Amino acid sequence: MYLEEIVDNIQLENDRFECKAVLNRDDVVGWLKTIAGFANASGGEFYIGVKDKTNQLVGFDRKAADNERNYFNNQVNEHLTPRPQMNISFIRYEVNKNERFVIRISVKESDIKPVILKYQNIPSIFMRRDGFTNGATYEEIIEMSVRSKKTQYDVLESDIKYDPDKISKLKDFYSRHNNGKELNEKLLRSLGFVNESGYLLNGAVLFLDGYKGDKTKVQCSVFSGINKGSERIVTINRFAGNIIDTIEYMVEFVNQRMNHGIIKLNDKRINIDSYPQRALFEGIVNAVAHRDYYLDGTQIQIDIFKDRLEISSPGGFYRGEKLGKTYDLSGIISKRRNELIAGVLVACNVMEAAGTGFDKIAEEYASADKKHQPYIYSSSDHFTLVLPDLTYEDGINDNDSAPAVTFMPVKNGTEYDEKILSFCYFKAHRVSEIAEYLGVSDSSYLRKKMLGNLEKNGYLIKDKVSRAIYYKTNQEKVILK
Incomplete structure (x- = not known):
């Protein structure tokens, strides 16, 4: 035949x-x-x-x-x-x-x-x-x-049929954050959770009760000091589950390990956590909602240091500029990378439809001093939210967090090469920030002979955001001691 x-x-x-x-x-x-x-x-x-x-x-x-x-x-x-x-x-x-x-x-x-x-x-x-x-x-x-x-992973069709009995955790999560209201089928379909043929979209699959795939992997670590390079790792945990379990796992991991303090006033005491609960929750939900789910072999990273918490999500800002470092969280326009996932989280009342989650984080730290202000930085393959530990009196000191590095001597190099490459190793910095750290003037000598030479020889990577120039160490040529 x-x-x-x-x-x-x-x-x-x-x-x-x-x-x-x-x-x-x-x-x-x-x-x-x-x-x-x-x-x-x-x-x-x-x-x-x-x-x-x-x-x-x-x-x-x-x-x-x-x-x-x-x-x-x-x-x-x-x-x-x-x-x-x-x-x-x-x-x-x-x-x-x-x-x-x-x-x-x-x-x-x-x-x-x-x-x-x-x-x-x-x-x-x-x-x-x-x-x-x-x-x-x-x-x-x-x-x-x-x-x-x-261009979005989560709105593509999967080959998995919709079964309402397999989203019990999503239903419970929705109910808890909506005053006991029940998640109904009409709302799910309006969000595009399931297509007309009864198949789930990719983003919907990540909410299934039994999901254990690599797309939602997270890694949570605790370091004894203030950087990764030279400090002992106290704890490192890995987890994969559906989006609801992942969010709750990360929140619980931080809550179990954060410090708790007391501020004494004239007439009362105020209990204080290392990281305000609303800021912590907003940061984790934002990382999940804007993660680049195309990037296999990656994970959201939660890193707790002595002075701060870092929440890093795979993928830079969606269709946005790379940020060297910014404290102006309210000025960041958050564009949705994952329409379906974000839509479900908005419906669950844990994410703002207008993308104002960063504003809430800024509000929680509004009364903190300069060394206890949150900030964000990003590259082409990740973005990181940094929340200072409010119980750590010294706050975040970028100078102290510069790691020890090693590299081959730079042709026509200067005595400042090591300090520059160390300072820019974990975070990109503006020229003015580098000048202040080195204790030198923002001069043409700094820009051309020092930074320009390091860039020319491949030790620094230059990026431009609006009119500001940022430099970040090339970690392929410079390694931690």
Whole structure:
């Protein structure tokens, strides 16, 4: 038998069709690149259990077909990013009264391009054209990026069906933060939690009760001193769960380890925590809502030091400028990277629709002195909120937190090289801040002979935010002692 005998109106000779008798376990890239190529082009039909060129049916029995489908699905999940939008189905037919199955994978044109095939840590981009799948050209990659229809991970369709019994933790979380009100189906659908076909979007999957995937990983650490480089790690915990469990785990981790103090006034005492509860909660929710869920192998990091708490989230500010360091939290315009996730958290009444969470953090520290003011800094791959420990009397002293570093001597270097590279190691700084730290004037000599020379030789990385110039140490050339 042949494929055209069991599939109506099939177009066998075009760019959108390919078949394999079985999936080659020894050459996974050989067939995965076809799926990626379809997704990067205009989609296509991929059949398993059909001989290539002749389209003769080979098929599988019921158990073998299920195993082959599972293997296909696992390999796609492991090696293709973002996961292509696909519909996997079984086509049943009979041979001598014995049932057989062919697997059909309908691959849609990806809303987010390019779809990248990563195998043995080597990323590749493929394109389907003229009936063949080949590496994409530079021009094709640029065009894919420009014409990409959507850019957010959480609003893409998953292959998981919606089951209202599997979001009990989300329902409970919603009720606790909405005066006992019940989360109803109408609200979820209005948020885009589930599509018209009954499938969850990617962001919705992260709220499922049993979710334990890598997308929500967090790492929580406690350090004995004021920097990572030379201080002992007291505690390091890792956790993965659904978004609700992740938020509550991070809050509980900090609450169990923060200090508690007392401020004595003339007529009373005021209890004080290291980190105001509202500021802590807002910071953690913001990190979860704006995390870049495309970045596999990363995690939200909670780092507790003697003088501060740092909450770092994978991905820089969405479509925003990189910030060297800013105390003006109210001036930061927070753009949503994850519309669905943010929408659910807004509905749960734990996030502001207007994106004013940073304002609340600033309010909690409004009466604190300069050394106890929160700030934010970001790069292209992460952003970090720093909350000073209000029970630590000395506050945050950037000078003290400069780590000891080592590096190859810089050509035409100066006596200030080590101090500059140490000062800029963990945080980017403006020229004026570097000058103040060094105790020198903000002069052309500083900018050209000192900073310019370090940049020229690759030891400093320069960035510009509005009119301000920031410098950050290149950690590939400078390491901690």
